[in-house]
Amino acid sequence: MHHSTPTIPFVDFTFQHQPIQAKLDQAIQKVLQRGDYVLGQALSEFEEAFAQACGTVHGVGVASGTDAIALGLRACGIGEGDEVILPANTFVATLIGVLRSGATPIFVDCDPQTALIDLMAAEKAITPRTRAIIPVHLYGQMVSPRKLLDLSGTYDLLIFEDAAQAHLAERDGHRAGSIGLAAAFSFYPSKNLGAFGDGGMFVTQEAIIAQTMRSLRNYGATRKYFHTDYGTNSRLDTIQAAVLQAKLPHLYDWNCDRNRAAQRYDALLKPLADFGIFPIENHCGNGHVYHLYVIRVTETCPIERSSLQSELAELGIQTGIHYPIPCHLQPAFQHLGYRAGDFPHSETLCQDILSLPMFPGLTDSQIDRVVDAIQTLVETAANSMPPAVPALS
């Protein structure tokens, strides 16, 4: 392809990694010198620092965010026979985590403006078997802690946050991960805090639950060669923990920079509401950490989402869709018995959403170029539409 202008990537790590390259190298070298590759010193240091940053007490590093959910639910005593409520429009890992714990996933729909779980729908889905709710802080915006705590208080539900997209997010005075009993984080490279590979963390306020989780991630051993739980091998590598520990002090500033970029997008995109383009609403203020910046290309927009995406790609602007198919319609999970039409808001969002480039260091001129391109494409499409048929009177 021939572009007169450079590509705007969907994610670019240069701004994060280049200024601290020496620090990252040192952190890795230190692990290599110590040779404590598994369950090493940098892991326990990072677990403590990250748990504290989230406003929690205990952190247990695991191999992925998916494992943090799957093993974490078990550490909280959730398993077979228990129902767990989760949104239909989440990354499939939330669902996989629930299924691997042995519990029964119960989907609910989302709010069409925020894309967050609809807590009124959640309340209606509660049965005598419901043990937990998994609020997913989608795109970096927290589900209302106040409403979650009300719900969990009224129905004696355990809150297990999927905070994989919401490192250091805040709402109603709560940090993501600290609302309820426990939470799961992911350090997949493109997350707000990303490793140089896979990684995850389980955080909790309760010592006993943390202890169970340490056993579950380490073959179910409470001491060497003594296995009290049916565990697995899922530890956050010491090298990854060292990398994450070196990046953690910068996370707050990176999240602020994501907010700066989001605010510019918000302002520039406002006129496009006339063409049926709306950003996902932010009810979280600056506590939103904008893992993703997502717009809706609604039915009234003169250009279809798929054309908009491919034409932006032609112009060197990378975008994404998070996510194109809701969990309940994924082929692998048809046995759960859900059908198209069950969760209309989630299904419509999957058709409408488009994630624009978003990362710390995204420049104002890059943002301007993205919005200019969208505006030009939308206006061109609007002008080439056949004139509306005049109403017969």
Ligand SMILES: *Cc1c(COP(=O)(O)O)cnc(C)c1O
């Ligand atoms: C990334 C993500 C996960 C899974 O994390 P992995 O580290 O990729 O296993 C779970 N839930 C949500 C919402 C995510 O975005």
